Structures are given as structure tokens and as C-alpha cells.
Amino acid sequence: MSYSNPASVGIIANPASGRDIRRLTAKATVFPTIEKANMIQRVLGALGAFGVGHVMMMPDMTGIAAAVERAIVAHRAEAHIPWPAVEFLNMDISESVTDTFNAVDLMVARGVAAIVVLGGDGTHRAVAMRCGDVPITTLSTGTNNAFPDLREATTAGFATGLLASGRVSRAEATLANKRIVVEACGRCEVALVDVCVTRHMHIASRAVWQPEALEELFVAFAEPDSVGLSSIAGLLQPVRRDEPHGLRVRFGRAGGSGVRRFVAPIAPGLLERVSVAKHGLMRPGERVRVVSGAGTVAVDGEREIEFGRGDTVEVMLDSNGPRTIDVARTLHIAATRGLLDV
Amino acid sequence: MASELTKDRLLQAYRTMRTIRDFEDRLHADFATGEIPGFVHLYAGEEASATGICMHLGKDDYIASTHRGHGHCIAKGVDVMGMMAEIWGKKTGTCRGKGGSMHIADLSLGMMGANGIVGGGGPLICGAALAMKLRKLDDVAICFFGDGASNQGTIFEALNLATVWNLPAIFVAENNGYAEATSSKYSVACDNIADRASAFGMPGVIVDGFDFFAVHEAAGEAIERARKGGGPTLLEVKLSRYYGHFEGDQQKYRAPNEVAHIKEAKDCLTTFAKRVTGAGQLTQAELSAIDAEVAALIEESVRRAKSDPKPAAADLMTDVYVSY
Numbered sequence: 001m002s003y004s005n006p007a008s009v010g011i012i013a014n015p016a017s018g019r020d021i022r023r024l025t026a027k028a029t030v031f032p033t034i035e036k037a038n039m040i041q042r043v044l045g046a047l048g049a050f051g052v053g054h055v056m057m058m059p060d061m062t063g064i065a066a067a068v069e070r071a072i073v074a075h076r077a078e079a080h081i082p083w084p085a086v087e088f089l090n091m092d093i094s095e096s097v098t099d100t101f102n103a104v105d106l107m108v109a110r111g112v113a114a115i116v117v118l119g120g121d122g123t124h125r126a127v128a129m130r131c132g133d134v135p136i137t138t139l140s141t142g143t144n145n146a147f148p149d150l151r152e153a154t155t156a157g158f159a160t161g162l163l164a165s166g167r168v169s170r171a172e173a174t175l176a177n178k179r180i181v182v183e184a185c186g187r188c189e190v191a192l193v194d195v196c197v198t199r200h201m202h203i204a205s206r207a208v209w210q211p212e213a214l215e216e217l218f219v220a221f222a223e224p225d226s227v228g229l230s231s232i233a234g235l236l237q238p239v240r241r242d243e244p245h246g247l248r249v250r251f252g253r254a255g256g257s258g259v260r261r262f263v264a265p266i267a268p269g270l271l272e273r274v275s276v277a278k279h280g281l282m283r284p285g286e287r288v289r290v291v292s293g294a295g296t297v298a299v300d301g302e303r304e305i306e307f308g309r310g311d312t313v314e315v316m317l318d319s320n321g322p323r324t325i326d327v328a329r330t331l332h333i334a335a336t337r338g339l340l341d342v
Numbered sequence: 343m344a345s346e347l348t349k350d351r352l353l354q355a356y357r358t359m360r361t362i363r364d365f366e367d368r369l370h371a372d373f374a375t376g377e378i379p380g381f382v383h384l385y386a387g388e389e390a391s392a393t394g395i396c397m398h399l400g401k402d403d404y405i406a407s408t409h410r411g412h413g414h415c416i417a418k419g420v421d422v423m424g425m426m427a428e429i430w431g432k433k434t435g436t437c438r439g440k441g442g443s444m445h446i447a448d449l450s451l452g453m454m455g456a457n458g459i460v461g462g463g464g465p466l467i468c469g470a471a472l473a474m475k476l477r478k479l480d481d482v483a484i485c486f487f488g489d490g491a492s493n494q495g496t497i498f499e500a501l502n503l504a505t506v507w508n509l510p511a512i513f514v515a516e517n518n519g520y521a522e523a524t525s526s527k528y529s530v531a532c533d534n535i536a537d538r539a540s541a542f543g544m545p546g547v548i549v550d551g552f553d554f555f556a557v558h559e560a561a562g563e564a565i566e567r568a569r570k571g572g573g574p575t576l577l578e579v580k581l582s583r584y585y586g587h588f589e590g591d592q593q594k595y596r597a598p599n600e601v602a603h604i605k606e607a608k609d610c611l612t613t614f615a616k617r618v619t620g621a622g623q624l625t626q627a628e629l630s631a632i633d634a635e636v637a638a639l640i641e642e643s644v645r646r647a648k649s650d651p652k653p654a655a656a657d658l659m660t661d662v663y664v665s666y
Contacts (some may be wrong), residue, residue: 010473015533016548019534019537019548020547020548021545021547021549021559021560021563023536023539023545023546023547023564024545024547024560024564024567025563030537030539030540030546032532032537032540033532033533033534033537037505043408052374061527062533063532063533083413136343201621201623202555202621203553203556204553204555204556204558204559205549205555205556205559205560206556215655232622283621289421294621294622305618306617307621308621308622318665
């Protein structure tokens with residue numbers, strides 16, 4: 001199979017994902033650098049099969065780009081299907097989320113057809129804040145991810161190639177997503193899965209895994225088979241990604257009047273008893289003001305904003321999340337239409 | 343929640359970090375005069391690591407330090423007057439002036455010593471942790487080491503042994519980016535030291551070493567786990583040193599303005615002060631009072647160190663051998 005087309009695809013691989021404190025406080029996966037590089041090679045193989053000629057990739061200082069560079073040299077010597085030419089973006093590296101922002105900005109400015117993202121909920125959130133209407137292919141390499149797919153990179157690359165080559169249209173291959181906008185202390189953040197107001201005073205190690213610290217949770221979707229804070233909502237009242245509303249959960253004290261208590265997987269292997277005072281739908285466009293003492297706001301499971309007593313935290317659900325490539329649907333279309341025939 | 347940070351604890355954290363910073367800044371200035379014997383390797387910039395970790399420890403917990411050990415000593419409670427005198431080679435020093443900067447030790451406080459052997463602390467804490475385990479104590483032993491030591495066989499052996507024996511041992515890789523003049527980007531094969539933990543069957547976590555709260559929280563979890571019999575942990579604390587590998591190091595291997603940028607953007611003391619005052623936990627006046635007290639303490643430690651006597655010739659053979 002060999003096609004040729006001028007489309008470019010971007011690749012963002014977060015070198016920091018999969019290494020936070022949940023390796024210690026839970027049984028979270030370790031996602032080594034070399035496996036991220038391997039996944040990128042599998043994506044390149046799939047893109048190459050559709051003749052995608054050019055890939056832009058975010059550089060890094062931890063060895064992902066270096067490993068891919070070595071693999072490209074080796075691949076030239078042995079493979080019959082060429083990989084796209086890989087351009088490591090010429091940009092400063094700060095080893096922070098700024099790198100993701102800058103790389104996505106460059107990719108969007110140069111008109112990529114799609115961006116393949118390897119990371120956790122946090123990485124996808126960062127990409128979503130900058131990618132505009134460029135669709136993203138999600139690949140989970142983080143901890144307890146609700147937003148990205150945990151799937152084989154080859155098929156994800158395959159679906160991306162079908163979209164980038166124009167064989168499956170954007171309307172057919174992609175899905176819209178909700179998001180939650182949170183504003184506090186002059187900052188505005190976007191969550192793709194959940195916003196949680198916690199009693200933790202400081203951002204510290206970022207992750208949230210202690211149920212007694214939970215104050216209020218807002219989710220864009222709630223899947224009962226997920227892991228993380230959104231699983232709490234999913235076990236109360238499932239909300240699909242394609243439903244317009246989200247869910248709001250108010251935590252209570254164990255033994256309090258009307259408090260429902262149940263077990264939820266708030267991190268991999270970490271099943272905790274949570275106490276919920278009440279929950280209800282979160283309507284799109286409705287601004288919700290949170291009343292709380294001092295604490296932190298966690299966005300997609302990571303503490304991001306510290307706020308003091310008297311500060312205002314406001315959240316709002318809308319439908320302006322990123323468009324994501326539906327790998328299963330795209331490949332189903334390709335199969336039924338014979339788009340993979342050679 | 344593990345290890346609640348009360349107001350007193352926050353004040354203690356700031357005092358410890360400020361003491362380490364002022365101690366090192368003063369040594370930086372005084373070493374240039376040529377009066378201080380031997381070498382010194384300064385810990386300035388890395389204060390959040392030693393402080394965030396050692397605040398969870400009592401005197402029955404043990405730590406093994408590195409050649410860059412002043413911060414670990416201060417955070418573990420070693421007397422600042424004695425340390426300064428030790429570095430000046432005076433008889434009133436922690437080790438009676440015979441150890442100098444790289445051998446400050448105080449076993450009565452669980453401080454097993456700074457160590458001139460790169461990676462030398464790993465096996466030491468395995469021994470200490472084994473003793474704790476056999477005595478059925480809930481104490482822990484902690485090894486601080488750098489990115490250079492992370493490539494040493496002693497550390498690999500210690501990581502292996504700690505898991506095999508399920509020891510209450512915490513390995514703290516203080517990755518400041520350089521082993522002397524060699525960048526860890528070049529010398530550490532898998533780039534993140536924490537990634538190596540899984541090969542030894544223990545959790546490995548990366549922590550922002552500029553953030554006291556991040557270090558304190560992660561260390562609290564690791565130490566609590568070890569005390570309960572959960573076994574060893576590898577913490578990789580990513581941070582930066584403000585001075586050279588040793589005093590006199592021209593640091594031509596670092597980018598122009600690298601340190602200035604880090605100081606401006608990430609300094610642990612500045613960040614700490616901003617967070618605790620912003621959250622209404624402490625006031626600037628309280629922090630300033632500590633600044634003044636610490637400045638006076640360091641000044642006094644130098645004054646005494648300069649005027650204290652050196653060891654006499656008759657002291658040469660004392661404190662050298664121990665009879666068991």
C-alpha cells in the first residue's frame with residue numbers, strides 16, 4: 001500500500017507524563033521514555049503507509065526525540081514502507097508545559113491536518129488549549145487517564161493517516177468534546193474531564209488521591225469504568241461524552257445526614273471510600289460559583305490553582321473542547337468502504 | 343492527610359531553608375579569602391529537598407549524605423556553630439576539626455555523615471535500615487545522592503538489596519543536572535533516574551525540587567510507607583545548584599544566565615514565601631524576623647569559628663580509632 005499526499009501531522013509526546021507521586025501512593029503505571037519513542041515509531045509506520053510525507057514533532061530533553069532520531073536512521077536501512085520525513089521543531093525547550101503550548105502553536109500555524117498526542121489528561125488538556133479546530137489523536141501514556149484512549153499506537157496512527165490523507169472526512173472521523181472552563185484568582189484553566197475543588201492548601205505534588213481533601217467535583221463526562229476522580233461521578237450517575245450536560249458532585253462527611261458512601265477507584269489500584277452529600281446535572285453555559293474556604297483547584301486530576309479564603313472559583317461547562325479522532329469509527333468506515341485495498 | 347503543615351511547621355521549614363541558604367552564601371564569600379582549608383561544595387538552591395525530607399524525620403531516623411552535605415546536616419538538626427567551626431578546621435567543630443566539610447557527622451542525631459565517596463551512602467543506609475528492621479523499629483534510613491552517583495554500582499547494589507530485604511530505606515536522587523561538569527542529559531542513560539526504580543521493584547517518583555511543598559508531600563508518603571513496612575522508594579528530586587561543583591569552579595559548562603534565570607523563576611525560598619503569605623498562613627513580618635535571626639546566627643558562627651582554636655598536635659591520634 002502506498003499513497004502520496006502533502007499533509008503534515010504533528011506529534012506531541014509529553015516526556016514528563018507517567019511519573020508523578022501516584023507511583024508511590026497508588027499502583028500507577030510507569031511509562032518509560034523508550035516506550036513513548038516506540039509508540040511514535042508505530043505511529044510513523046502507520047502514517048507512512050498512507051503516504052503522509054511530513055511529521056512535525058516536539059523536541060525534548062529526556063530522550064524521546066533522540067530515540068526517534070536513532071530509529072529513523074535504522075528504519076531507512078531495513079523498511080520497505082517509508083516513514084514520513086520527521087522535523088523536530090526548532091524551538092526553545094523549557095521542560096515545562098510551555099513546550100507543549102509552543103509546539104502546538106507552531107504546528108497549527110503551519111497547517112497540520114492532525115496532532116497525535118501521547119500523554120495523560122494533563123497533556124491533552126494543554127494541547128486542547130492551543131489546537132483550535134485541528135483534530136487530535138489521543139494516546140494515553142499517563143497515570144489514570146479518562147480523556148485519552150488506551151490503545152495501540154499503530155491503529156491510532158492508521159486512523160490519523162486516513163484523516164490526513166483525506167480518505168475519511170473530518171466530519172466522519174472526528175468527534176466534538178465538552179470542556180470545563182474554570183476561573184479563579186485571575187487565572188483561567190480548561191479541563192477536559194474534571195475540575196475538583198480540594199482542601200489541600202498548596203499545589204505541592206499536584207495529584208489528588210486523598211478523599212478527605214475533596215470538596216466539590218465537576219465533570220464533563222462520567223464513565224463508570226474509568227479510574228480517577230471522574231470515576232466517582234461515573235459511579236453515581238454516568239454521563240456520556242456526547243451528552244450535552246456534565247455532573248456536579250458535592251462531597252460530605254461520613255455519617256452526615258443524607259450522605260451516600262461508596263468505594264471508587266480514585267487512582268490505579270487505589271479504592272477509597274468517598275462520601276457524597278449531593279449531586280446534580282451541570283448545564284452547559286451555566287456559570288457555577290463555588291463557595292469554599294482556602295484550598296486548591298485541581299484540573300483533570302492535578303492541582304493547578306491555589307486560592308485563599310474569600311477568593312472566587314467559577315466553573316462553566318461548554319461544548320468547545322477539542323475535536324478528537326474516533327479511531328474505531330474511522331477504521332470501521334475504512335473497512336466497509338474498502339479504503340485499505342491495494 | 344499525611345504530615346499536616348501547621349503554622350509552627352511552616353515557620354520551621356522556612357527557618358531551615360533560610361539557615362542553609364545563609365550558611366552557604368557566607369561560605370561562598372569566606373572561601374574566596376583563602377582562610378578556609380580543604381574543599382567546600384555548596385548546597386545553595388537545593389534547600390527545599392533536604393528540608394522537605396528531613397522535616398519528617400526524628401533523631402532515630404538515619405540519613406547518609408554526599409560531598410554536598412551542609413544542607414542535609416542542617417536539616418537533620420546538626421549544630422550550625424559546630425558545623426561552621428568544623429569547616430574552618432577548629433577544635434570546637436562537629437568532628438573536632440578533623441573532618442572538614444565533606445565528613446561532618448553526628449550519629450547522635452542520625453546523621454551518618456557527609457561523604458566524599460560518590461554513591462557511598464547507599465550501602466550505609468541499607469545497613470542502618472536492616473538494623474532498624476531487625477530491631478522491629480519504625481525508623482527509616484535515607485540516602486541522598488546525586489545524578490553522578492546514580493550511575494555508580496554502589497547505588498544499584500543498594501537499590502537491589504533494599505528491595506530484596508524490603509528495607510525501610512528511601513533513596514533520594516538530587517538531580518541538579520551536573521555531575522561535576524558533565525550534564526546528566528549526557529551521562530544518565532535513561533534520563534529520568536526515577537525510571538530505574540521499576541527495574542528494582544520499587545516505586546519511583548519525580549518531584550519538583552524547587553517546591554518545598556512538593557518535596558514534603560512526596561517524602562511524607564514515601565517515609566510513612568517505609569515506616570509501615572511498605573519497603574523502599576526512589577525519589578528523584580529535580581533541582582539546581584546555584585554555585586559551582588566546588589568553590590572556584592568557573593562553570594563554563596553552564597549556559598549564560600542559567601543560574602540567574604533559575605533564581606528568578608524558581609527559587610525555593612522566594613516561592614515558599616509567596617505561597618504561604620498568599621494563602622494567609624504566615625506574614626512577611628514573621629518571615630523577616632526569621633531572616634534577621636538566621637543572619638545573626640550565621641554571623642556569630644563565623645565569628646566563633648574564626649576565633650576558636652585549631653586542634654593541637656596532641657590531638658592527632660584521638661578520635662581516630664574506635665574500640666568495639
